[in-house]
């Protein structure tokens with residue numbers, strides 16, 4: 001079954017490099033597909049949005065303001081603006097945002113509400129630290145991150161969550177299939193309690209996903225796709241990951 005792939009460029013990119021990477025990817029039907037999207041820095045949303053015009057590949061933002069209305073909030077980008085430039089998805093609560101910008105549950109709830117109100121699907125990122133896992137409560141940590149934003153998820157038609165163990169992000173240390181399966185099952189059960197059975201729930205795995213480990217991850221029925229960081233800056237890796245997603 002086709003899996004969803006969202007590539008997160010993080011704080012990387014330049015005009016020429018972005019154009020070269022996308023032109024290579026868009027030539028491959030497995031990459032220029034509705035189940036593939038790129039989350040690019042705000043500075044390049046306009047450029048990438050224009051390059052993706054009329055294509056299947058989707059545009060995503062890496063963050064959004066928690067302020068609902070446009071106005072005097074210097075430096076912020078509202079959900080309405082992201083929708084206006086064609087974003088399909090927005091990452092919310094990525095562990096790097098939680099770590100470096102101390103995003104609180106209240107802020108994350110507001111961001112999720114702003115995305116839904118603007119007609120975009122937020123990708124709510126959750127994940128335990130190495131300390132949480134070593135202390136033996138990774139599942140409790142992740143479920144608490146869902147509980148914290150339950151008010152923003154309740155009643156939605158679609159919910160998209162990315163499980164990204166913090167210790168697997170950018171480290172080359174991918175979670176085992178058993179760890180991913182256990183966590184995804186727990187997340188799905190929790191979401192079922194929050195949003196009910198009629199909600200369309202999509203669960204991604206993220207954390208050192210590469211072409212050589214994605215095939216095994218995608219064999220898991222609990223995994224609906226991947227949130228890919230570093231590997232999505234490399235065209236060959238991108239193509240192989242998108243091909244695995246299409247199989």
Ligand SMILES: O=C[C@H](O)COP(=O)(O)O
Pocket residue numbers: 008094164168169170171172206207208209227228229230231
């Ligand atoms: O958003 C993507 C994740 O942080 C994973 O990053 P990574 O694939 O470089 O480990």
